[in-house]
Amino acid sequence: MLCDICKEKEATVHLTQMVEGKTKKIDLCEGCSKAKGVDDPAGFSLADLLLGLGASQEMEESDATKEKCPQCGFSQADFKKTGRLGCADCYDHFEEGVEGLLKSMHKGTRHTGKAPAVWQQTKVYVDRLHSLQAKLDKAVAKEDYEKAAQLRDEISRVKSDFSETKVG
Numbered sequence: 221m222l223c224d225i226c227k228e229k230e231a232t233v234h235l236t237q238m239v240e241g242k243t244k245k246i247d248l249c250e251g252c253s254k255a256k257g258v259d260d261p262a263g264f265s266l267a268d269l270l271l272g273l274g275a276s277q278e279m280e281e282s283d284a285t286k287e288k289c290p291q292c293g294f295s296q297a298d299f300k301k302t303g304r305l306g307c308a309d310c311y312d313h314f315e316e317g318v319e320g321l322l323k324s325m326h327k328g329t330r331h332t333g334k335a336p337a338v339w340q341q342t343k344v345y346v347d348r349l350h351s352l353q354a355k356l357d358k359a360v361a362k363e364d365y366e367k368a369a370q371l372r373d374e375i376s377r378v379k380s381d382f383s384e385t386k387v388g
Contacts, residue, residue, distance in 0.1 A: 231249055
């Protein structure tokens, strides 16, 4: 198998990444892998290789990436190069870019982990009740009693639906 970059030498390094449920593979010869920093985890970005060999250089040149985290001084180019953020504040500061990246890599931007199905159903039920109760409290505070009555009825329906599914 030939190297995907130079198309001349035999590939000895094989990288695989899952993106949006699809497997992306790249095969590199020893020389190209060293040139791209594959042997140095701090300088290697598989996304760079898959996005067109040099995306981090393009990012460094754009004006948007010259913005740095006020807490640690990390830039988006640094993130692209290392694959890691500098501090917890970077998540808030670079929220837009990180969120888009996470959406492309995972099902969503919120970690749900693994849990029994019954627990997940209960959590969804509890979250729904809390949301409805908060809306009900706001409606009562605004003295919007029609809306409050609708929310009260919806809360009753949600409770009865949950108790039926739990028993049945």
